[in-house]
Amino acid sequence: MARQATRVAQRVAVATEVLRDEKFNARRIELAEAALETLGELGFARTSLREIAQNSAFTHGVFHYYFSDKLDLICCCVRHYKAKCVTRYDEVVTSAQSRDELTEGFLAKLAATLQDEARMHRLWYDLRSQAMFEAAFRKDVLEIDKSLEAMIWRIASRYAELGGTRPASSPAALYALFDGLFQSALLKHLANDDRAIPELLDEVRRLLPTIC
Amino acid sequence: MARQATRVAQRVAVATEVLRDEKFNARRIELAEAALETLGELGFARTSLREIAQNSAFTHGVFHYYFSDKLDLICCCVRHYKAKCVTRYDEVVTSAQSRDELTEGFLAKLAATLQDEARMHRLWYDLRSQAMFEAAFRKDVLEIDKSLEAMIWRIASRYAELGGTRPASSPAALYALFDGLFQSALLKHLANDDRAIPELLDEVRRLLPTIC
């Protein structure tokens, strides 16, 4: 009887702790999301915790309650960003029934991404560059890079499959190519070059049949 | 007579002014070079003028004598970096008499660059990312990007020429590909991944015959 009671008490204690943990984690993500807004606006170099706090519903002290320091916060941001980013084209890949359909779906998403999420993507490139200086970022960044490479590979494989062929390049080369093209287009787009998006689409449209 | 004298005086005045200008510019470049050291070490975000000065033979005040502000200094750095960077492969391109020779020369330089000049190149990627946030950098960065694209194109054209063919891709796509591969290899190399350089070389060796 007493034994059962303590067991129940234990279970309750564990349950409440799990609940607290979940709540804690949810808040962390909320804060990370707020931080991403400001980071996307200003870039890593110019973003301070106070600036982040001011552009959000929180005060600057909270961030030190939920994160051990600034790097911890930004690592959390990067990891959170990843989850959103990596699945962007999956719906197109699984639903497309022909090369044309896949191509058009991919290009449309590509254009929309460049148009609507330029800020998040320039932040990604910023943080990836930071990882070259700051070892603390490297693990997460390399992991995301791998995920993005896999994402591109899924598209290329499906494209090849729909034509009964196999991709003509390695996953690394394909990712490098698309990433390079996207990065360059993003910079031009941000410099108010209206040709950036159409040129990127043309390039990709031309490339897909030759390399996949 | 008097007229001649004033003309001579004018010429002298002009000459001294030109000399002063050259001296001024030489100093600017000297300072920019010193700044590049620290920038390559710490990255844009963590580099302050005082830090730059401390890692050099100068005091922090000089930088304000020669540059209107921090952005001006860094723009000068970027421009100076460009001049060094863009001609890296030209000797190989002009001297190679066969595809093999060009390939091996290119790969050797590529490996050496990654090995010896990793810091300068991570800085380049850093500043290119900064240009996505800071409009003041964009013009110079876009210009350098164009130069680098042309540099890759010279290599590819020569490679194709030596085999009696023509490059199979656009300059933009080729540059994106090589830049993407290099960037990824650089990050891995900086993360102490010993396979980074050989993997890059393998990839490029495989790629050259298929795309050029």
Place this chain on the structure above:
DNA sequence: CCAGAAGCTTGACACTTGTCAAGCGCGAAT
């Protein structure tokens, strides 16, 4: 040789930064 400019150093300024300790309110457990 000397006045004045050029080149450079120094120190101060106003401000921002990350960090943290003290304390507040409020809900939950006792």
Place this chain on the structure above:
DNA sequence: ATTCGCGCTTGACAAGTGTCAAGCTTCTGG
């Protein structure tokens, strides 16, 4: 109802930032 502790705010701290003015040294033209 009281106590306790979690979540959060506030304010302060030292360190570091870009900028600039005042002054020192060195060179140079007259």
